[in-house]
Amino acid sequence: MADERDAEGNRFSSRARRYAKVTGAVSGLAMREAGRRIVGAEADYAKIAAELRKVLGGLKGPLMKVAQILATVPDAVPEEFAKELATLQSQAPSMGWPFVRRRMAAELGPEWRARFAEFSTEAVGAASLGQVHRAVSLDGVDLAVKLQYPDMLSAVEADLKQLKLALSIHKRMDGVIDTAEIYDEIAARLREELDYGREAAHMRLYGTVLADQAEIAVPRPFADLSTRRLLTMNWLDGTPILDWKSATEERRNHLAQVLFRAWWLPFTRIGVIHGDPHLGNYTVRGDAEGINLLDYGCIRVFPPGFVEGVSALYHALRTGDAAQAVHAYEIWGFRGLSNELIETLNIWARFIYGPLLDDRSRSIADGVSPAQYGRREMMEVHRRLKSLGPIRPPREFVFMDRAAIGLGAVFLHLDARQNWYRLFNEALDGFDAAHLAGRQRAALAAAGVEPV
Structure with missing residues (x-):
């Protein structure tokens, strides 16, 4: 036991040293940028981005997930930053068996091992907040057991401080996006991910809302083997979705269709999205019969008005109704909507909604190189915003935009074609903004999810 305590103390000390190193390095970048502005020198985005990646790349933890989120929000960071941040990995080294034994005892009691028929000593997956072990229940059910790393609350809070510093660098360089609400949104969602009780409730919510979709499997949580920092669910067999990149066009198109329903149906039915469209969160069942939808830590529950705005803006773009587009942006929370700003917002909106407005079978990129997809629109939005002044996107925009882009990236990987x-x-079909609030309240209450 003493060895375990020493090892955990060393782990904490090592993390503290890494955070101190990152804080100093990011602060140094900010100071150099301030000096550049004083003398009126041009910003070398590529150089600063490479330095930032070097600093962040040494810290394997929640900040990696934050960096990847920022890389998908247009103009939250410069293009050079986005490219560098997109290369970061959200993998953390797994805890060894002594840590696992101690953590499991802390969550389920000293006799925890007797509550499983089998429990693997090696993790089968490690990510930014925790790791997964395979197990078997006493009645023979295959299980996935997700165990949170120790001291993750302090890790998240420290990482959020680094995020503020990193955002301040961009604000000083060329801030056309006011990132205040972006920060608030990321902070709220990251803190929520630490609560595995909430994630279990999200699973129940998705299991209910997608109950009529036989091709979409949602894991089932086991309440008696779960806590706020331990989540046990049934194991879903599947293969990585990227293993199907070379499958027949029919299979790839079918998988894309199922993924589309898995993402959009919960949104249009009760106003929730799966906000972490990482490729590792989808596995394929059998011979492409369906998918497993995994990881419910980042589920975004939207106010009904925001969902109404998504539908209203779609119809506005489809019909060319400028007044309806303005109404959509207003109910989302955009302020100071001049004609020039509306035209600028519409550039990005047409890019996001583009495949949904085109009544024909096509790929997502539709002939544009995946590497260039969205680049022209992002550059034009940036150019216009520089003359219009900083814009503050509503906080709900962050994960809606991230999830839409992430889902599109999966379709690009599959090279899928759909209408x-x-x-x-x-x-x-059947979407009714007037009744959405009531349906959402009932669904959240039944699953035990706190309302927005």
Whole structure:
């Protein structure tokens, strides 16, 4: 036991040293940028981005997930930053068996091992907040057991301080996006991910809302083997979705169709999205019969008005109704909507909604190189915002935008072709903004999810 305590103390000391190193390095970048502005020198984004990546790349933890989120939000960071941040990995070294034994005893009591028929000593997966072990229940059910790393609350809070510093660098360089609400949103969602009780409730919510979708499997949590920092669920067999990149076009298109429904149906039915569209969160069942939808730590529950705005803006872009577009942006929370700003917002909106507005079978990129997809629109938005002044996107925009781009990236990897217009309108079929609030309240209450 003394060895375990010493090892945990060393782990904490090592983390503290890494945070101190990162804080000093990021602060140094900020000071150099302040000096550049005083003398009126041009910013070398590529150089600063490479330095930032070097600093952040040495810290394997929640900050990696934050960095990847920022890389998908247009103009939250410069293009050079986005490219560097996109290369970061959200992998953390797994805890050894002595740590696992101690953590499991802390969560389920000293006799925890007797509550499982089998429990693997080696982790089968490690990520930014915790790791997963395979197990078998006493009645023979295959289980996935997700155990949170120790001291993650302090790690998250320290990482959020680094995030503020990193955002301040961009603000001093060329801040066309006011990132205040972006920071608040990321901070709120990251803190929520530490609560595995909430994640279990999200699983129950998705299990109910997708109960009529036989091709989409949602894991089932085991309450008696779970706590706020330990989540036990049934194991879902599947293969990585990237293993299907070379499958037949029919199979790839089918997987894309199922993924589309898994993402959009919960949004149009009760106003929730799976906010972490990482490729590792989808596995394929059998011979592409369906998918397993995994990891419910980052589920975003939207106010009904925001969901109404998504539908309203879609119809506005489809019909060319400028007044309806303005209404959509207003109910989202955009302020100071001049004609020039609306035109600028519409550039990005047409990019995001583009495949959904086109009534034909097509790929997501539709002939544009995946490496260049969205680049022209992002550059034009940036150019216009520089003359219009800083814009503060509403906080709900962060994960909606991230999830939409992430889902599109999965479709690009699969090289899938669909009539996305038809699929989206099928998801919207029966959508009623007036009754959404009541349906959402009932669904959240039944699953035990706190309302927005």
